[in-house]
Amino acid sequence: MSVKVVASLSKRAKVDGGRLEFIPPQLPTLVEQPPEDEGWVHEAELDGYRTQIIIDRGGVHLYSKNGRDWTAKYWPIALAVELPCRAAILDGEVIVSGEQGTPDSPVLEAAIWNEPSRLVFVAFDILHLDGRNLAPWPLLQRKQALRQLVEPGAGKIQYSEHFEGDALAILRAMEKTGLDGVISKRADSPYRSGPSKTWLKARY
Incomplete structure (x- = not known):
C-alpha cells in the first residue's frame, strides 16, 4: 500500500485550503x-495511543502524539475514513477492545503488529474543519461539530461521548x-x- 508522508511538522494548522500540518496535542x-x-x-x-487524524487534499494521515506519521501502522483506520468533509483534523485515541470489552493497551500493542484490523479510532475533539480553525472555539462547540461529522456507534471511527x-x-x-x-x-x-x-x- 502506498502511504503519502507529510514531511514538515509545525505547531499550527494551515487554514488556507492547502495541506494541513500536525498540531501538538x-x-x-x-x-x-x-x-x-x-x-x-x-x-x-x-487506554490507547493518542493519535491525530489529518484529512486534506493529500489524503488521510495518522500521527502519534509526538508527530510521527503512523499511517502505515494504522492503515485499516486510514482506509475506513470516509467522513463528509474535504479537510479536518481530529484528535483522539487508537484502541482495540480487550476481553472485557474495554480498551486494553497490551492487546493494542499486539494488534498493531499482528491484527491491525482490530484497531479503532475514538475521536474526542476536532481542531480544523473545511478551512476553519476550530481550536479557539469552546470545547462543547467543537464537540458538537465533531458529533455532526462522526456519527456515534460502532465502526472504525467512533465518537467519544461526554x-x-x-x-x-x-x-x-x-x-x-x-x-x-x-x-x-x-x-x-x-x-x-x-x-x-x-x-x-x-x-x-
Whole structure:
C-alpha cells in the first residue's frame, strides 16, 4: 500500500485550503480527584495511543502524539475514513477492545503488529474543519461539530461521548466498567497544545 508522508511538522494548522500540518496535542494534568464545580464535562480515559487524524487534499494521515506519521501502522483506520468533509483534523485515541470489552493497551500493542484490523479510532475533539480553525472555539462547540461529522456507534471511527453532572459518581461508574479513569474538561475552553489545567485526569 502506498502511504503519502507529510514531511514538515509545525505547531499550527494551515487554514488556507492547502495541506494541513500536525498540531501538538493538548495534555491533561493529573489530579487526585476530578473537579466538582460547575462548568466541566467528563470523558472516559482510554487506554490507547493518542493519535491525530489529518484529512486534506493529500489524503488521510495518522500521527502519534509526538508527530510521527503512523499511517502505515494504522492503515485499516486510514482506509475506513470516509467522513463528509474535504479537510479536518481530529484528535483522539487508537484502541482495540480487550476481553472485557474495554480498551486494553497490551492487546493494542499486539494488534498493531499482528491484527491491525482490530484497531479503532475514538475521536474526542476536532481542531480544523473545511478551512476553519476550530481550536479557539469552546470545547462543547467543537464537540458538537465533531458529533455532526462522526456519527456515534460502532465502526472504525467512533465518537467519544461526554458526561455532565457528579464527577465522582461518573468516576466510580467508569471504574466498574474497567476503564482507567476520567478526563475532565472545561466546557468553555479553547484547544491549546501542551500541558493544560483546563483538562484534568483523575484515576482510581
